[in-house]
Amino acid sequence: MKPPNFLYARPDTLEDALRLLSEHGTGAKLLAGGQSLVPMLNLRMAEPKLLIDMNRVAELSGIERENGKLRIGALTRHRALETSREAAQAEPMIARAAREIGHLAIRNRGTIGGSIAHADPSAEWPLLAVALDARVELRSTARTRTVAAREFFTGPFTTAAGADEILTAVEFPCAPQQSGFGFQELCRRPGDFAIVAAAGRVRMRDGRCIGATLAIGGADATPRHIAEIDRIVAGSRGEDAVVREAAAAAARVLDPSGDIHASAEYRRKMAAVLVTRALREAFASVAANS
Ligand SMILES: Cc1cc2nc3c(=O)[nH]c(=O)nc-3n(C[C@H](O)[C@H](O)[C@H](O)COP(=O)(O)OP(=O)(O)OC[C@H]3O[C@@H](n4cnc5c(N)ncnc54)[C@H](O)[C@@H]3O)c2cc1C
Numbered sequence: 674m675k676p677p678n679f680l681y682a683r684p685d686t687l688e689d690a691l692r693l694l695s696e697h698g699t700g701a702k703l704l705a706g707g708q709s710l711v712p713m714l715n716l717r718m719a720e721p722k723l724l725i726d727m728n729r730v731a732e733l734s735g736i737e738r739e740n741g742k743l744r745i746g747a748l749t750r751h752r753a754l755e756t757s758r759e760a761a762q763a764e765p766m767i768a769r770a771a772r773e774i775g776h777l778a779i780r781n782r783g784t785i786g787g788s789i790a791h792a793d794p795s796a797e798w799p800l801l802a803v804a805l806d807a808r809v810e811l812r813s814t815a816r817t818r819t820v821a822a823r824e825f826f827t828g829p830f831t832t833a834a835g836a837d838e839i840l841t842a843v844e845f846p847c848a849p850q851q852s853g854f855g856f857q858e859l860c861r862r863p864g865d866f867a868i869v870a871a872a873g874r875v876r877m878r879d880g881r882c883i884g885a886t887l888a889i890g891g892a893d894a895t896p897r898h899i900a901e902i903d904r905i906v907a908g909s910r911g912e913d914a915v916v917r918e919a920a921a922a923a924a925r926v927l928d929p930s931g932d933i934h935a936s937a938e939y940r941r942k943m944a945a946v947l948v949t950r951a952l953r954e955a956f957a958s959v960a961a962n963s
Pocket residue numbers: 702703704705706707708709710711712747748773774775776779782783784785786787788790791795796797798838839840841864865866867
């Protein structure tokens with residue numbers, strides 16, 4: 674195997690990082706936590722001419738709550754999100770999902786922006802971003818734009834980001850009053866990527882559901898928002914028959930693939946099981962909180 678051969682730059686500002694990226698285009702790769710990129714470099718699955726290390730760009734880190742939104746800088750580490758009081762108060766599912774990511778050493782380095790840009794269909798942050806209808810902020814030297822997470826993931830490890838764009842932040846809506854969440858994951862060993870995962874939130878008024886959102890990860894080319902679930906559970910009290918109908922509807926719309934971890938059929942069946950569990954958990958947590 675030939676030795677890797679690339680230039681390395683460590684800009685201090687976002688402006689400098691953007692300029693380097695616009696000059697080198699697809700020949701450059703951004704380095705955030707390195708927890709996915711460094712293994713890819715080792716395996717020569719990525720062979721950039723220039724590595725742009727963003728770890729000194731302080732303006733890309735941080736967690737801020739404003740106007741009902743939680744804005745998370747792209748370079749914010751998984752561990753910071755697992756332990757942030759501000760994030761836990763705004764959307765408790767964030768800490769719940771963060772602790773499922775790999776192991777502590779990985780969570781100490783890996784970043785939310787890196788995970789979303791990497792777009793692994795089994796990863797926790799893409800799933801949460803789709804489930805909660807988050808928005809992804811992208812910057813280039815020419816412009817800033819935001820894209821709905823539900824449109825950002827276009828395939829496995831593929832996104833709507835351009836070669837000259839840096840993902841700068843992710844914005845989650847804060848959890849509404851009288852709502853509860855469910856987060857369920859299937860993996861063989863703690864710390865593994867999910868084989869299938871489901872994340873959802875239900876919103877209640879006077880004991881009846883007035884809105885629901887749910888997405889499934891690991892069972893399709895991208896995390897899938899299952900819009901049908903909102904229609905099925907709306908108006909219900911979370912009765913078992915309704916939850917089972919929602920789970921069956923979710924399993925029907927998925928298009929899973931098989932691999933060494935699980936067959937396509939197993940993924941579809943487990944998606945239904947995890948949706949059932951996630952919805953039960955979500956309805957039960959509203960009851961517990963009210
Ligand atoms: C053993 C192991 C187990 C793991 N288990 C899990 C798991 O269970 N769940 C899970 O979700 N993840 C898991 N991961 C992956 C981990 O979460 C990574 O942190 C994450 O996928 C990538 O984030 P990063 O900050 O390390 O990005 P990097 O590895 O630095 O970059 C990943 C890719 O994103 C691009 N990129 C990075 N930042 C940006 C940006 N701001 N804008 C545009 N492009 C950018 C890079 O150029 C690269 O292509 C695991 C990793 C390892 C090594």
